[in-house]
Amino acid sequence: MRRILFLLVFFALLAISACGPRPATTPIAPPAVSPTASPLPAEPTATSEPQPVTLTVMTHDSFAASEDVIKAFESANNVKLVFLPSGDTGAALNKAILSKEAPLADVFYGVDNTFLSRALEADLFEPYRSPLLDAIPPEFQLDPQHRVTPVDYGDVCINYDKAYFAEKNLPVPQTLEDLTRPDYKGLLVVENPATSSPGLAFLLATIAHFGDPGYLDFWRALKANDVVIVPDWETAYYTNFSASSGKGPQPMVVSYGSSPPAEVIFAEKPLEEAPTASLIGPDMCFRQIEFVGILKGTKQRELAQKFVDFMLSPTFQEDMPLQMFVFPVNPQAKLPDAFVQYAQIPQQPARLDPTQIAANREKWIQAWTDLMLK
Amino acid sequence: MLLRLRRTRRMGGKGAFSSLLLLPAWVFLGVFFFFPLARIFAYAFDSQLLRDPRAWELLRKVFGFTVYQAALSTLLTLLVALPLAFLLARYAFLGKSLWRTIVNIPFLLPVLVVAAGFNAFLGERGWVNLGLMRLLGLAAPPLRFSGTLAAILLAHVFYNTTLLVRILSYSLEHLDPRLEQTARLLGADGPRLFWYVTLPLLWPALLAGSSLVFLFDFTSFGVILLLGGAKFSTLEVEIYVQGVYMLNLPLAAFLSVAQLICTAGIGYLYAFLLRRAAVPLSPRAAVSNLRFPRRWYERLFLSLMLFLLIVLFLLPMLSVPLRSVLRLEAARGERGEVRYGFTLDYYQELFTNRRASIMYVPPLQAMRNSLVFALLTILFSLALGIPAAVALRHASLPARLSDGLFLLPLGVSAVTLGLGFILVFGRAVASPLLVPFAHTLIALPLVIRTLQPALASLPLRLHQAAQVLGASPWRAWWAVEWPILWRAVLTAAMFAFTVSVGEFGATLLIARPEYPTLPLAIYRFLSQPGGLNYGQAMAMTTILMLFTGLGLLLIERLQGGESRF
Numbered sequence: 003m004r005r006i007l008f009l010l011v012f013f014a015l016l017a018i019s020a021c022g023p024r025p026a027t028t029p030i031a032p033p034a035v036s037p038t039a040s041p042l043p044a045e046p047t048a049t050s051e052p053q054p055v056t057l058t059v060m061t062h063d064s065f066a067a068s069e070d071v072i073k074a075f076e077s078a079n080n081v082k083l084v085f086l087p088s089g090d091t092g093a094a095l096n097k098a099i100l101s102k103e104a105p106l107a108d109v110f111y112g113v114d115n116t117f118l119s120r121a122l123e124a125d126l127f128e129p130y131r132s133p134l135l136d137a138i139p140p141e142f143q144l145d146p147q148h149r150v151t152p153v154d155y156g157d158v159c160i161n162y163d164k165a166y167f168a169e170k171n172l173p174v175p176q177t178l179e180d181l182t183r184p185d186y187k188g189l190l191v192v193e194n195p196a197t198s199s200p201g202l203a204f205l206l207a208t209i210a211h212f213g214d215p216g217y218l219d220f221w222r223a224l225k226a227n228d229v230v231i232v233p234d235w236e237t238a239y240y241t242n243f244s245a246s247s248g249k250g251p252q253p254m255v256v257s258y259g260s261s262p263p264a265e266v267i268f269a270e271k272p273l274e275e276a277p278t279a280s281l282i283g284p285d286m287c288f289r290q291i292e293f294v295g296i297l298k299g300t301k302q303r304e305l306a307q308k309f310v311d312f313m314l315s316p317t318f319q320e321d322m323p324l325q326m327f328v329f330p331v332n333p334q335a336k337l338p339d340a341f342v343q344y345a346q347i348p349q350q351p352a353r354l355d356p357t358q359i360a361a362n363r364e365k366w367i368q369a370w371t372d373l374m375l376k
Numbered sequence: 377m378l379l380r381l382r383r384t385r386r387m388g389g390k391g392a393f394s395s396l397l398l399l400p401a402w403v404f405l406g407v408f409f410f411f412p413l414a415r416i417f418a419y420a421f422d423s424q425l426l427r428d429p430r431a432w433e434l435l436r437k438v439f440g441f442t443v444y445q446a447a448l449s450t451l452l453t454l455l456v457a458l459p460l461a462f463l464l465a466r467y468a469f470l471g472k473s474l475w476r477t478i479v480n481i482p483f484l485l486p487v488l489v490v491a492a493g494f495n496a497f498l499g500e501r502g503w504v505n506l507g508l509m510r511l512l513g514l515a516a517p518p519l520r521f522s523g524t525l526a527a528i529l530l531a532h533v534f535y536n537t538t539l540l541v542r543i544l545s546y547s548l549e550h551l552d553p554r555l556e557q558t559a560r561l562l563g564a565d566g567p568r569l570f571w572y573v574t575l576p577l578l579w580p581a582l583l584a585g586s587s588l589v590f591l592f593d594f595t596s597f598g599v600i601l602l603l604g605g606a607k608f609s610t611l612e613v614e615i616y617v618q619g620v621y622m623l624n625l626p627l628a629a630f631l632s633v634a635q636l637i638c639t640a641g642i643g644y645l646y647a648f649l650l651r652r653a654a655v656p657l658s659p660r661a662a663v664s665n666l667r668f669p670r671r672w673y674e675r676l677f678l679s680l681m682l683f684l685l686i687v688l689f690l691l692p693m694l695s696v697p698l699r700s701v702l703r704l705e706a707a708r709g710e711r712g713e714v715r716y717g718f719t720l721d722y723y724q725e726l727f728t729n730r731r732a733s734i735m736y737v738p739p740l741q742a743m744r745n746s747l748v749f750a751l752l753t754i755l756f757s758l759a760l761g762i763p764a765a766v767a768l769r770h771a772s773l774p775a776r777l778s779d780g781l782f783l784l785p786l787g788v789s790a791v792t793l794g795l796g797f798i799l800v801f802g803r804a805v806a807s808p809l810l811v812p813f814a815h816t817l818i819a820l821p822l823v824i825r826t827l828q829p830a831l832a833s834l835p836l837r838l839h840q841a842a843q844v845l846g847a848s849p850w851r852a853w854w855a856v857e858w859p860i861l862w863r864a865v866l867t868a869a870m871f872a873f874t875v876s877v878g879e880f881g882a883t884l885l886i887a888r889p890e891y892p893t894l895p896l897a898i899y900r901f902l903s904q905p906g907g908l909n910y911g912q913a914m915a916m917t918t919i920l921m922l923f924t925g926l927g928l929l930l931i932e933r934l935q936g937g938e939s940r941f
Contacts, residue, residue, distance in 0.1 A: 063900075063903070064903065065735070066733050066734070066735040067733065067734055067735075068732050068733060068734070069729075069732050069733065069734045069736075070732060072734050084806075085734075086806055089620070089794075090620065092620040092621055092623060093619075093620045093791070093794075095623070096619065096620065096623065096625070096795060097794075097795065097798050100416075100419070100795050100798050100799060101798050101799075101802065104802045104803070106798065106802070106803055106805065106806065117623075120623055194606040195621075196606075196617045196621055196622075197601060197606070197613075197616075197617060197621060202621070231605070231606045232522075232523075232605060232606060233601045233602060233605060233606050234601070234602070235903075236488060236902050236903065237491065237522075237602060239905055240492065240902070240910055241491070241492065241495050241499065241522070246905065246907070246910070250499075250500070251500045251517075257905065258905075261905045264904060264905040264906045265905055265906055265907075267906060268904070268905070268906020268907060268908040268909050269906065269907055269908065270703050270719070270721060270907040270908055270911065271703075325733055327904065327905075363622065363623075364622050364624065367621070367622065374606075375606055375607050
């Protein structure tokens with residue numbers, strides 16, 4: 003009998019807590035907007051205002067923004083923003099392509115220049131030329147038809163452990179070629195381009211610099227110099243890199259130009275100086291530019307345009323660095339102090355044409371894998 | 377042969393009714409599994425690939441290693457789990473339920489964290505290497521861990537021992553001790569007793585457990601990717617690479633089909649062996665044959681097992697909570713020793729939304745969401761699993777067909793299924809209700825496989841006897857079979873709970889930022905640089921471990937009847 007009692011208590015507990023998971027107390031909280039399958043009743047809204055419309059934004063998982071910035075946009079336009087993080091960039095793009103006939107969202111943010119051609123080929127976006135685009139440097143505007151609009155950029159660079167190089171009295175490498183010198187044997191950890199987006203970006207940087215097939219010779223030399231290869235950024239940074247909290251064995255890691263300021267901002271104790279810095283020699287960094295686009299089939303075209311404008315506005319652009327650790331494309335946006343002090347922007351980042359990337363991505367990754375992982 | 381075990385014939389006649397019991401599970405799998413899969417395969421599958429030698433070459437290459445590491449991992453897991461199950465089923469000792477919980481926790485830890493734990497323990501700058509370096513005066517770390525096959529195997533054993541121990545110790549506890557006593561009286565010594573009596577009786581549970589472990593190892597993703605490093609690739613990893621990085625959906629679909637066929641094959645093989653091997657005997661509802669280890673070899677066995685538990689489970693796991701309260705003092709670039717300092721900052725920081733981000737996850741809320749999703753998963757998977765397991769006892773055609781197919785959800789890659797979900801559910805894919813359904817998909821095979829051996833060893837005679845005495849089928853079931861099954865049901869509930877709380881892939885598939893779960897929060901911290909983020913990830917993981925540890929202890933209490941020490 004006692005067991006049955008327990009069972010009853012258990013199911014009673016279940017019933018109590020089963021009134022549904024509690025949404026976060028954020029402005030994006032209200033339950034599913036889609037009329038097709040809203041599991042919870044919509045929350046009553048303010049009486050005087052008309053019911054706010056919903057704008058759904060599909061993003062990659064790294065998306066973040068400040069609460070008040072989002073709130074300001076919502077109240078100014080009487081809109082509810084719903085964000086759908088959909089995996090890393092490739093996964094999110096896959097999902098957008100698959101749901102093309104019945105789009106999951108109105109706006110897609112986060113496609114970068116390495117995936118751009120693929121997204122444009124799939125014909126996902128409606129062209130829209132934001133008036134704010136005039137202020138954006140043309141180097142970021144990769145689609146002349148304005149199906150996508152640049153929002154931010156970041157450089158994938160090698161970070162190094164400043165203390166290590168100072169202590170060993172070792173000069174830091176100035177070029178990609180330097181990395182193959184015996185001084186730096188076993189000191190660099192890179193990510194596998196088949197499973198990591200910074201890994202792929204660094205591979206592209208070497209292809210931009212050495213050309214195809216010259217890049218393979220460089221990698222052959224790196225391999226001989228005991229480069230360490232790990233599957234993903236988390237492992238590279240937290241397990242292998244010596245200047246991170248993991249205190250790993252390698253003092254150089256393929257990471258982002260914004261990682262040094264992040265190390266200061268998220269330091270355990272306030273730091274006077276960043277423990278890491280980036281190698282920003284010519285062609286040593288690869289520039290990733292991220293774009294936003296209005297998905298075809300949206301019923302909120304006008305709001306979607308407003309959101310694109312909003313993403314280019316100084317308010318949002320100034321919010322991005324500390325939320326997503328990327329740089330704003332709008333030169334009018336002021337950078338936070340930590341970025342001004344600790345982030346270095348390469349003068350000559352490596353560049354590759356998106357169509358070339360799309361055409362050769364598989365081939366390059368395969369050749370790299372065959373060479374490095376055999 | 378000391379003892380001839382009579383095998384009763386299964387009833388084939390009640391097929392129609394029992395097939396009805398399969399219906400709920402079939403409907404569920406149809407909607408949430410088979411239909412989405414069919415849609416994505418119809419969308420992405422390209423029959424040209426079947427004639428492309430390069431696709432077959434890739435499959436051959438990856439398949440070999442996938443099977444090899446899975447077989448090896450399963451074997452090792454068996455070697456660890458079998459004695460452990462014996463210890464837990466037969467002996468009483470101090471802190472037993474705590475040890476039991478410790479064995480259970482690995483199953484739900486996010487792989488990123490396990491990798492970090494193992495690295496802090498065995499990695500190049502882990503404690504073992506640092507200790508050895510100091511002890512032997514070495515300049516370089518003597519052990520290489522990450523990126524080796526050993527790391528993959530160790531992590532698989534770490535993860536899956538839980539499964540086998542659970543299923544085996546349940547069976548051992550329910551064996552009729554009189555059988556062994558009789559055999560002893562007839563002169564059987566230890567090894568012969570084990571070989572001729574205990575092992576045949578344990579066979580259904582061994583099959584069920586090993587087939588599950590094999591499947592988990594076969595479709596392993598995170599462990600291969602993170603601990604095996606870049607060199608090793610399994611089918612599941614290759615599907616992910618092709619689907620997400622190469623954007624080659626046809627090839628990903630091709631590999632997914634191959635993986636599913638293998639999964640079904642393993643499922644049917646298991647079902648076939650189980651049908652041949654199950655020996656229905658009078659099981660015992662409660663267990664009375666627990667004893668304290670008294671003889672020298674029993675004590676030696678206990679100490680050895682506890683040592684194994686500490687080295688294999690406790691130490692790698694402890695490195696996480698330890699790291700969550702320790703600050704590493706920056707002896708930057710020094711490859712030798714690192715100094716430590718105590719801190720509670722990471723926990724404090726968890727509760728503040730410093731950057732006022734809309735993506736901030738309050739820990740209590742993540743906990744609450746995880747709990748609600750877990751309870752719903754238990755409810756759904758038991759409601760679907762119990763009738764299905766009962767129906768699977770009968771040798772009807774639908775039951776035979778279902779046996780292998782019910783395992784399939786364990787064999788599908790989250791990438792593939794996630795894309796199928798989008799094709800089928802469209803915008804509804806963002807509904808938070810899909811989360812417990814997705815968890816149920818993974819939990820259901822476990823629930824069924826846990827109940828199956830328990831049911832298989834339950835003689836139909838009991839049920840028939842009750843009916844002869846005038847009980848309705850329903851009453852016979854409630855009064856006779858349910859009391860015996862009860863503990864198996866709780867074990868199944870425990871699996872459902874564990875799967876749900878630790879499951880990350882399915883949550884990510886369809887997660888909404890408003891309904892974050894604990895694993896999701898952990899990944900969010902780990903994806904950004906900075907010591908504070910790393911520390912918070914460790915703190916959140918510690919909370920996850922405590923939270924599930926408590927949950928598991930609670931379910932364990934419910935099992936009652938067992939002596940607690």
